[in-house]
């Protein structure tokens with residue numbers, strides 16, 4: 001290879017790597033839901049936690065496992081988000097608690113263990129106020 005060709009090859013690899021990393025960053029930004037979006041999806045009467053709870057009670061494990069997986073995706077996103085209010089340490093503590101409870105619900109669904117799912121659902125309902133007081 002002449003040095004010019006080597007340089008061209010090198011530049012095009014760099015360009016490709018740069019394009020790819022920019023693309024990956026954009027893609028990730030689009031896919032990470034905001035805290036507000038997560039709060040519309042996860043809690044509440046028609047939220048994912050309630051859906052998982054009902055599916056588990058009905059023994060509809062395919063549905064409960066699917067919802068459990070989705071819950072985990074949301075809890076990972078929540079941990080990556082930055083709180084608009086409150087300090088970072090407190091946010092980490094609350095999002096860690098959120099993620100532990102969601103994991104308990106999802107694992108309960110994976111094991112087809114309704115009691116474990118409902119125990120997680122009950123704990124989840126007690127997390128709202130602490131986090132909202134500090135961060136909402």
Ligand code: HEC
Nearest residue numbers: 035036039043044094095098124125127128131132135136
């Ligand atoms: C880990 C922290 C955390 C936990 C736990 C949490 N929330 Fe939130 N929630 C927030 C934050 C932060 C906001 C404000 C989001 C914003 O407006 O950007 C919010 C906003 C909301 C909103 C308003 C959404 C909107 O449309 O503006 C609702 C409703 C809500 N939460 C319900 C709940 C309920 C119910 C629970 C418990 C079952 C809960 N949240 C648990 C952090 C949390």
